[in-house]
Amino acid sequence: GENVEQHPSTLSVQEGDSAVIKCTYSDSASNYFPWYKQELGKRPQLIIDIRSNVGEKKDQRIAVTLNKTAKHFSLHITETQPEDSAVYFCAARDRNTGGFKTIFGAGTRLFVKA
Amino acid sequence: DGGITQSPKYLFRKEGQNVTLSCEQNLNHDAMYWYRQDPGQGLRLIYYSQIVNDFQKGDIAEGYSVSREKKESFPLTVTSAQKNPTAFYLCASSPRQGGTDTQYFGPGTRLTVL
Numbered sequence: 090g091e092n093v094e095q096h097p098s099t100l101s102v103q104e105g106d107s108a109v110i111k112c113t114y115s116d117s118a119s120n121y122f123p124w125y126k127q128e129l130g131k132r133p134q135l136i137i138d139i140r141s142n143v144g145e146k147k148d149q150r151i152a153v154t155l156n157k158t159a160k161h162f163s164l165h166i167t168e169t170q171p172e173d174s175a176v177y178f179c180a181a182r183d184r185n186t187g188g189f190k191t192i193f194g195a196g197t198r199l200f201v202k203a
Numbered sequence: 204d205g206g207i208t209q210s211p212k213y214l215f216r217k218e219g220q221n222v223t224l225s226c227e228q229n230l231n232h233d234a235m236y237w238y239r240q241d242p243g244q245g246l247r248l249i250y251y252s253q254i255v256n257d258f259q260k261g262d263i264a265e266g267y268s269v270s271r272e273k274k275e276s277f278p279l280t281v282t283s284a285q286k287n288p289t290a291f292y293l294c295a296s297s298p299r300q301g302g303t304d305t306q307y308f309g310p311g312t313r314l315t316v317l
Contacts, residue, residue: 095245123305132293132308133246178245190261191236191306193245 091116091183095194103202108169110197112179113161121182122162123191124153128175136177137164169201206230207309209294214314216281216288224279224312226294235277236295236306239263246293252277281314289316 092115102108114122120141125133139146139153139162146153155162166173176196183190207228216222226235234253238246248261252271266285271277281288291313295306
């Protein structure tokens with residue numbers, strides 16, 4: 090089945106700087122890669138996703154890139170703000186079970202220092 | 204994701220007791236999921252259901268049971284066989300079976316074993 094690895098586990102940046110979180114996946118058949126943001130004690134919320142037929146997607150300060158050949162995808166946050174501080178999870182959709190299982194990375198705790 | 208509710212928000216259980224966590228959605232979603240989240244870790248899939256009266260085990264199903272008698276409801280029972288049940292439990296749903304549909308999460312139930 091699918092395995093997703095996420096790095097770094099903790100990331101601290103200065104307000105206004107960029108933050109990059111990287112994930113790798115093992116199943117080349119996976120075709121959907123969502124990113125979730127989870128604030129302390131709250132539910133994960135989708136912030137951006139990418140499908141395997143595109144290499145990059147952008148939504149304001151957030152962008153995701155996908156390299157299918159290397160089986161890795163990354164989240165880029167520009168002009169970081171203190172409210173970006175949260176745990177971010179990458180995920181990949183496991184096609185081996187008909188696409189029902191989403192495999193999550195272990196998460197990256199992002200601290201944005203004012 | 205405001206259409207997914209979980210109750211209770213906090214739950215305390217004595218060792219040896221079974222407890223049931225509620226998950227309801229009014230989004231008309233076909234698929235529903237249960238995840239467990241431990242501190243500093245990602246989300247691990249317990250059970251998922253593609254349609255009414257059908258469900259499959261996830262990666263950590265031992266000690267848990269579910270039912271899907273109605274499309275809107277997917278309750279999770281944590282049995283006394285679950286050795287370490289203290290965790291944050293998240294329910295999710297997605298519009299269609301499989302494919303690349305996004306999962307939307309409920310607010311979670313924090314279970315503590317006393």
